[in-house]
Amino acid sequence: MASSKAHHATGFAAGVIAAAIVAHIGGGPLHPGVLLSFIAGVAGGTAPDWLEVAWWSRARRLWITHRTLTHWGIGWLALLAVSYHALGHSVYAAPAFGFACGGLMHLLADWPNPLGVPWIAGRHSLNLWNSGRCDLIIVAASWAAAWFISAHVGLHGAYGLPWLRHLRVG
Structure with a gap:
């Protein structure tokens, strides 16, 4: 599990990714969905953890086991x-x-931890480091993805990986 600060930072990156994609599909940066997707992406970055809390009780304990259904x-x-296909409709x-982008970013940040995340049926872990370690790598990777995706969809590939066409194989 990444730290709370790392989940917040990766949530902001997820918000940027979602906003860039919504702006690309939805008709530009002034579309109201761009801001909504960004805000929801930030909230989704921490959602798998706060959705486990029983907000309706005074004790505010977890109503389900950590890293189960919400992860x-x-x-x-x-x-x-489903939400991607409904964009514009x-x-x-x-x-x-945006919320889904943030939630997936949260899972990707938790994946290197030995506890792992339940992707399909059982938990899977990359088993790279313990909780709270290497947060800088997680945050840097999420912001690199945000830059790449937003530059690619916002600038129609101008800053994507155009240099790949110059590589010769064999």
Whole structure:
């Protein structure tokens, strides 16, 4: 598990990714869905953890075991796919897409931890480091992804990887 600060930082990166994609599909940066997707992406970056808290009780304990249902990869991927296909057709699609981007970013940040995340049926871990370690790598990778995706969709590939066409194989 990444630290709380790392989940917040990666949530902001997820918000940038979601906003760039919504702006690309939705008709430009002034579309209201861009801001909504960004805000929802930031919230989604920490959502798998705060969705486990029983907010309706005074004790505010977890109502389900940590890293179970709220960390399930299939659920977040399904929300991402459904909301992506609804972009431009539903007012709720942009915030749902941003929330899904943030939730998936959270899972990717938790994946290197030995506890892992339940992507399909059982937990899977990359088993690279313990909780709270190497947060800088996670945050840097998320912001690199945010830069790459937003530059690619916002500038139509101008800053993507155009140099790859110059590489010769064999």
